[in-house]
Amino acid sequence: GSWTAADPTVGLMSCAAxxxxxxxxxxxxxxxxxxxxxxxxxxxAAVHAxxxxxxxxxxxxxxxxxLVIELNAGVPLAIQIVIH
Known part of the structure; x- marks a missing residue:
């Protein structure tokens, strides 16, 4: 999948990566x-949504x-909390 996928569902889930x-x-x-x-x-993700x-x-x-918001905000935030 890629960000420019013809299917917006694929493009939206690509943003989770x-x-x-x-x-x-x-x-x-x-x-x-x-x-x-x-x-x-x-x-x-907003464009695809x-x-x-x-x-x-x-x-x-x-x-x-x-889901994209949760993953892209939660993962870095959790790592920042652990290392600082």
Whole structure:
């Protein structure tokens, strides 16, 4: 899957993979980079969620978007709490 997938469901779930890079950035780099990673993930996910909503899958789009938020905010935050 990729961020530019023709199927917005695939693109939206691809954004969840950015939690891995967010964890790496939280462990080895600064909070500014973690914030940039989160902004990219949420921005791209919002585009795909809107595409899904326009196709009539509003509830699924919203729940998948919140999953992306939870993963991309929770993983780096947990790592930052543990190492600082």
């Amino acid at each position: 950015l939690a891995v890079s967010g964890g790496y950035l939280a462990f080895f780099h600064t909070a500014k980079l973690v914030t940039a990673n989160l902004a990219i993930a949420l921005g791209v 809107l595409r899904m909503a326009f196709e009539g899958q509003e509830v699924l789009a919203l729940s998948m978007y919140f």
